[in-house]
Amino acid sequence: MKTIGKKIIGFVPVLLVLVMAAGCISEKNGSGRLQNVLIQVNVSSQEVTKSVAAVAPAAEETINSIRIFAFYNNRLSGHFYREGSSDDPIVMDLMLPLSGTHNVDFYVIANESAISVAQGSPAIGEYLTQEQLQQICIGGLVTPEANGLPLYFNEVVGINVDNISTNNASDIHEGHYWLHQQLNVDLVRPVSKLAVYVAEAEQGNAVYETESPKLTITGIDIVNASQKGYLFDAHDASGSGSTSHNFDADINVVNVIGEQNGNAVADSDNYTQVMEPRYFFENSNGSSLWSTGYVETQTDLEQISQGAMLLKIGYSFDSGATSSYAYVKMPHIEKNVFYKVLCRFSPSGGHQEILITVNEWNYIAHRYDEVIVKSK
Numbered sequence: 333m334k335t336i337g338k339k340i341i342g343f344v345p346v347l348l349v350l351v352m353a354a355g356c357i358s359e360k361n362g363s364g365r366l367q368n369v370l371i372q373v374n375v376s377s378q379e380v381t382k383s384v385a386a387v388a389p390a391a392e393e394t395i396n397s398i399r400i401f402a403f404y405n406n407r408l409s410g411h412f413y414r415e416g417s418s419d420d421p422i423v424m425d426l427m428l429p430l431s432g433t434h435n436v437d438f439y440v441i442a443n444e445s446a447i448s449v450a451q452g453s454p455a456i457g458e459y460l461t462q463e464q465l466q467q468i469c470i471g472g473l474v475t476p477e478a479n480g481l482p483l484y485f486n487e488v489v490g491i492n493v494d495n496i497s498t499n500n501a502s503d504i505h506e507g508h509y510w511l512h513q514q515l516n517v518d519l520v521r522p523v524s525k526l527a528v529y530v531a532e533a534e535q536g537n538a539v540y541e542t543e544s545p546k547l548t549i550t551g552i553d554i555v556n557a558s559q560k561g562y563l564f565d566a567h568d569a570s571g572s573g574s575t576s577h578n579f580d581a582d583i584n585v586v587n588v589i590g591e592q593n594g595n596a597v598a599d600s601d602n603y604t605q606v607m608e609p610r611y612f613f614e615n616s617n618g619s620s621l622w623s624t625g626y627v628e629t630q631t632d633l634e635q636i637s638q639g640a641m642l643l644k645i646g647y648s649f650d651s652g653a654t655s656s657y658a659y660v661k662m663p664h665i666e667k668n669v670f671y672k673v674l675c676r677f678s679p680s681g682g683h684q685e686i687l688i689t690v691n692e693w694n695y696i697a698h699r700y701d702e703v704i705v706k707s708k
Contacts, residue, residue: 366427369493369509373400373412373422375440375517394443394480395519401439402426403462409436411458424515426491433492438485439465439564440517446479448472450560466566470522471559473611481611483519486564520668521693522563523611528552528645529603530585533676533683537593539602547585547677549606550646550655553578556637558665561613565667570616570639579607582652589676597687600672606645609670615641618664633659641665649679658684668693 375398396417402410402424410426428434444456450471454464470482497510532547554577560569585604589596596602617639633642641662646655660673674687 365430367430367493367509369426369428369491369496369511371424371426371491371511372514373424373517374514375422375442375519392481395483396443396480397445398422399441399444399456399458400424400517401460401462401465403437403439404428404434406462413458428491428493431494433490433494435488436491437462437488438515438517440483440485440519441563442483442519443480444482446474446476447482447563448474466562466564468563469560469567469569470563470613473523476611481521481523482563484522484563485517485519489515522561522667523613524665524667525609525670525693526607526612526662526665526673527600527605527609527671528607528643528673528675529600530583530606530645530647530675530677531587531589531603532585533591533678533685534588535592536590537596538588538590539593539596540588541586542588543586545584545586546649546679548648548652549581549583549585550648550652551579551581551644552607552646553644555642555644556615556617556639557641558613558615561667568616569613574639577610581606581646591676591678591685597674597676597685598689600674603674612641612665614667615639615662615665617641619661637661643673645675647675647677649677656682658686660686660688663688663690 375395394417397415398413400410400412400422401408404427409428410424412422412424414422426436428436439462441456447456447468448471449455450469453469453471454460454467456468473481491511492513493509493511495512497512530547530549532542532545556574557577558570559575562569583604583606585606587602587604589602619640636642643658643660643662645658645660647658648655656677658675658677660675662671662673665671670691670693672689672691674689676685676687677683
């Protein structure tokens with residue numbers, strides 16, 4: 333896990349640089365008497381463990397830049413920005429009343445260079461209001477393998493300005509006081525991750541890899557993928573435009589799973605990966621009923637999908653000369669969630685079985701919702 337700022341703060345020269353980077357907020361931004369206080373901010377991003385990354389795992393968890401806004405009474409109370417990866421502690425200057433506990437609304441953005449904002453979205457910069465922050469909409473990811481993934485945090489925190497250190501911070505800023513309280517920020521991702529895995533199904537309970545594969549994946553199409561997504565959770569971009577993705581494939585499926593081996597079907601290690609993990613924006617139009625996880629080819633797919641993300645998976649048992657198709661209606665596509673679509677196809681009667689697992693982005697053992705839907 334990459335963690336920033338879990339050191340005990342000492343009054344050393346480097347902190348002078350950090351606090352100056354944060355800057356002070358002028359008292360004209362508040363009403364009544366205000367004071368400057370310093371708070372330590374501990375920022376972390378969850379480490380990728382068993383979860384397969386669409387980019388290198390280090391790029392999924394890295395923090396290349398950090399920007400923090402703090403608002404009190406709808407006015408800017410503090411701002412901090414640092415570019416570049418660093419383990420140095422973050423110390424932020426807040427302007428708050430002289431006494432009491434006060435609600436401060438924190439907005440944190442990491443890896444902003446990875447964000448291409450959608451048309452009409454505010455650009456990310458220092459001088460943003462709360463309303464503008466809530467309107468930031470991502471239209472695409474910019475070289476996440478180099479810039480990392482966008483990360484965000486938003487929470488209202490009660491700050492007790494009476495709980496201060498016996499040592500003031502006059503060595504750094506005149507009239508500033510250290511708060512005993514610290515802010516712990518657990519960053520999450522504003523995108524989801526989706527991967528597709530396939531195995532040949534046979535009778536029995538064996539699990540193995542064959543040197544003579546009979547099953548071929550001929551292509552994967554994804555429709556109703558959201559074109560954009562909001563960075564913070566104030567709005568939902570679902571239904572504001574969708575796009576399609578087409579992945580040409582000619583992949584031989586070497587994994588075989590016996591239909592009676594119930595313990596093996598939920599483990600993606602027993603399948604051939606036919607679509608590497610890819611990132612998608614949230615789509616709340618997905619199915620809330622697991623019984624609609626699979627839809628037949630004869631149905632009106634547009635009517636069935638109702639805006640939900642829909643997968644069309646082509647498979648063949650004659651080396652791609654002819655293809656059959658599985659149509660999978662996805663559940664709600666949520667931020668910071670890893671979706672695995674596990675498909676088993678049998679040459680006997682065109683049998684299909686689709687398992688969708690909904691996992692934490694970083695998980696060791698699957699423990700979230702799942703559905704198995706079989707064809708007739």
